[in-house]
Amino acid sequence: MQILLIKQTSLGDVLHSTAQVRAIRKRLPNCRITLLTSTTAYDIYRHNPHVDKIILFDRYRIKKNWWREPDWVVKHIIDTIQEVRREFYDLAVDLQGRWKSVIFLWGARTSKRFVKGRWCFAHRFHSPKLHALEEMNGVLELAGLGKGGLKTEFFTSADEKHTVNNMLNKHGLEGRRWILCCPISRWPTKDWPLKNFTTLASYLSDDVMFVFTGDSEDRETIDYGVHSIHESRMINLAGTLSLAEFSELTTRATAVLTGDSFPLHVAAANDRPTVALFGPTDEERVGPNGDSTIIVRSKDINCDRCYKRKHCRKSCITYIRPDQVYRALQEATYGGL
Numbered sequence: 001m002q003i004l005l006i007k008q009t010s011l012g013d014v015l016h017s018t019a020q021v022r023a024i025r026k027r028l029p030n031c032r033i034t035l036l037t038s039t040t041a042y043d044i045y046r047h048n049p050h051v052d053k054i055i056l057f058d059r060y061r062i063k064k065n066w067w068r069e070p071d072w073v074v075k076h077i078i079d080t081i082q083e084v085r086r087e088f089y090d091l092a093v094d095l096q097g098r099w100k101s102v103i104f105l106w107g108a109r110t111s112k113r114f115v116k117g118r119w120c121f122a123h124r125f126h127s128p129k130l131h132a133l134e135e136m137n138g139v140l141e142l143a144g145l146g147k148g149g150l151k152t153e154f155f156t157s158a159d160e161k162h163t164v165n166n167m168l169n170k171h172g173l174e175g176r177r178w179i180l181c182c183p184i185s186r187w188p189t190k191d192w193p194l195k196n197f198t199t200l201a202s203y204l205s206d207d208v209m210f211v212f213t214g215d216s217e218d219r220e221t222i223d224y225g226v227h228s229i230h231e232s233r234m235i236n237l238a239g240t241l242s243l244a245e246f247s248e249l250t251t252r253a254t255a256v257l258t259g260d261s262f263p264l265h266v267a268a269a270n271d272r273p274t275v276a277l278f279g280p281t282d283e284e285r286v287g288p289n290g291d292s293t294i295i296v297r298s299k300d301i302n303c304d305r306c307y308k309r310k311h312c313r314k315s316c317i318t319y320i321r322p323d324q325v326y327r328a329l330q331e332a333t334y335g336g337l
Contacts, residue, residue: 001031003145004084004092004108006101008059011243011262012286013132014041015152015269017095018048019289020136023149025050036084036104043243047155055083059100081107093143094122095136114143132286150289152269154247164248171211171235173252177337178209179329180253182263183225184218189280189312190259192320194225199322201229204329208337211253213246213263214238255333257325259317260286268293273332275325279317280306294328296320 003024007017014037021033035045036055045051057080066073081104089110094101097117105113106121113122116139125138137148168174184191201210210229212222216239223236241249247266250256256267256274260281267274268288275294276287282305283295297303298319306312329337 001028001091002034002087002089003028003031004034004036004089004110006036006092006094006104007096008036008038008041008057008098008101009096011041011044012265013096014038014044015154015262015265016133017136018044018050018154018269019133019149019152020095020140021045021048021050022151022153023137023140023147024145026149027146034087034089036080036101041243043247044154046244047157048153049155055080057104077103080104085109091143093139093145094119095139097126112143114139129285131284131289133289152265152289154244154266154269156244156248160242160244160248163245164252167237167245167249168252173209173211173235176209177205177207177254178211179337180250180256180258180263180267181210181212182214182256182258182261183212183222184214185259185261187261187280187309189308189310189315190261190317192259192277192317192325194222195228196320196322196325197226198228200325201233203322203326204337206233208254209233209235211235211249212238213241213249254336255329257329264288264293273336275328275332277317277320277325279303279315279320280308280312282307292332294332296324296328299324 007014032052034053035051039056039058040060045054062073084104089108091112092105092108092110094105094115097115102119115122115124118124118126123142125142127135133150140148183194219238222238250267250272251270256272258264259277264276268290271292274292277296298316301314301316301319303316
């Protein structure tokens with residue numbers, strides 16, 4: 001059986017889809033799975049043994065430069081559609097359900113199309129109140145591919161393991177207790193104020209290290225925001241890691257401290273002790289699956305789960321206190337911090 005799966009964004013959602021790919025492979029071990037995803041998410045599937053072919057679509061370059069490079073944009077869309085149409089699929093499944101993904105579902109050579117959402121030209125499953133994993137599982141069940149799965153996974157290579165080993169040795173982290181901190185996301189309303197990490201450090205023993213990660217543009221912001229943490233206790237790796245290297249790094253951390261963003265789902269996929277700080281989003285819909293994560297919300301404000309990206313009227317995330325986070329870290333590590 002030839003199966004086309006489409007899942008482009010966001011990174012956390014693409015990682016979620018590894019549970020569905022794994023479930024399909026388990027149910028149909030001899031099928032051929034082609035995955036269409038975004039170039040930025042390539043690392044998530046690059047070493048995944050359950051996928052036979054990956055088609056990459058550079059949607060972020062299109063979003064950023066569509067008016068600067070209109071010829072390239074048109075050509076890239078046409079080339080991607082042609083690549084999708086090289087094979088005939090027994091069924092095509094769009095686990096995204098946005099217009100930027102359904103154009104490829106519509107263009108695929110198949111007689112059976114299934115989609116998450118309300119698109120009229122395909123068999124559809126729409127239940128946004130379900131957890132994101134469960135909603136994708138509903139699409140799979142509709143397509144006759146079983147009940148899906150809940151266990152996500154992130155495969156890395158020997159090269160990534162070697163790189164992380166060298167990094168740990170370089171910074172003297174091997175054998176030490178350290179917290180992998182991921183303080184900045186694409187939604188400012190999800191970000192716990194950086195000054196709180198300094199207060200959190202005062203609750204912990206001086207030998208507990210803080211390792212910060214993020215994009216290259218976050219590096220200076222992190223340095224400035226946590227400058228009060230003594231340099232002997234802090235390492236800033238923002239902008240130095242690929243997605244796969246970050247995933248490998250999470251497997252070595254004593255604990256992971258993050259908001260509702262991609263690092264949270266990587267830590268959950270790797271079953272690491274994690275403290276997740278939630279503000280405007282609903283953990284019942286987008287939170288991690290499994291028992292390795294402690295969810296922390298402020299007890300001092302009634303959060304509306306407003307899903308505001310830039311400006312939250314209540315600024316719920318700012319009401320989470322460092323002492324709450326400290327206790328959650330101790331609970332997640334069984335007193336190991």
